[in-house]
Amino acid sequence: MGQIDYDNRTWAEAIRTAASQRALSHAIILAGSGDTEAAARYAAAAHLCRAESGRPCLTCSQCRKVMEDIHPDVVWVRDTERKELAVKDIRQVRRDVYIRPNEGERKVCIFPDCRQLNPQDQNVLLKIVEEGPAYAAFIFCAPTAHSLLPTIRSRCVEMHVAGGEEAASESADKLCRILTEGSETVLQHLISLESSRLKREELLETVDGAWFLTAEALLVNSGKPTDNETVSLLARSFDISVLNRLNGLFAYYRGQCRYNVNVGMVLGAMAADLRHILRR
Ligand SMILES: [Zn+2]
Numbered sequence: 001m002g003q004i005d006y007d008n009r010t011w012a013e014a015i016r017t018a019a020s021q022r023a024l025s026h027a028i029i030l031a032g033s034g035d036t037e038a039a040a041r042y043a044a045a046a047h048l049c050r051a052e053s054g055r056p057c058l059t060c061s062q063c064r065k066v067m068e069d070i071h072p073d074v075v076w077v078r079d080t081e082r083k084e085l086a087v088k089d090i091r092q093v094r095r096d097v098y099i100r101p102n103e104g105e106r107k108v109c110i111f112p113d114c115r116q117l118n119p120q121d122q123n124v125l126l127k128i129v130e131e132g133p134a135y136a137a138f139i140f141c142a143p144t145a146h147s148l149l150p151t152i153r154s155r156c157v158e159m160h161v162a163g164g165e166e167a168a169s170e171s172a173d174k175l176c177r178i179l180t181e182g183s184e185t186v187l188q189h190l191i192s193l194e195s196s197r198l199k200r201e202e203l204l205e206t207v208d209g210a211w212f213l214t215a216e217a218l219l220v221n222s223g224k225p226t227d228n229e230t231v232s233l234l235a236r237s238f239d240i241s242v243l244n245r246l247n248g249l250f251a252y253y254r255g256q257c258r259y260n261v262n263v264g265m266v267l268g269a270m271a272a273d274l275r276h277i278l279r280r
Contacts, residue, residue, distance in 0.1 A: 172209020
């Protein structure tokens, strides 16, 4: 398991904020191309952490057991042999959930790959999510939340787990390259994205990736080496003040993607702001 920079991951921040307000949902979907299992472990730690504040602290005994995958109250539900989970696995979950936690305050069931859950499984799980004991918590992981039925999604809080540098999506890469070609090309690209009926989570992944790439380009301009071609292209094409403004813009629209359902409106506003920054 590689070192993960929890301070700078938006999903980690969302988990910490909710946990500190004692408002971490008992049902979470972690979706995206990033390390959703690591995110699930972090969320489980937040559920079980004993620290007074700053949950998960990652240092108390509960957190450490979760992070090492040896906590008795965290159940990973997966089948590494078969494509789908068997009916007996789901029945086992249903039984497990009603057995009180051993040492923690909660019992956390993690489904590291929801593509293994067929609709019948999901319907059984929906009932437990809705009517299970108060100490039960569920964490569903998938590359996209569409692997889950709308009925389950409506009961869960969804968090996006974007990929890191290697995984900065192709679409983010493309957007950043196009930024260096001037505002007219950018405008046309965003119009084509809108007419391709881009989904909100795809836009979020693009904006998230562009935020990451511009942040990296800023580091390159202060001397950090990179072997990412898009990052060095950005660093060559823009000075620090423009990169700062681009990075701030993507940080802002990352938030907008999360709260604004209308992809077209977000794209339109972003196009106007980008045009303003890129006009020379
Ligand atoms: Zn802790």
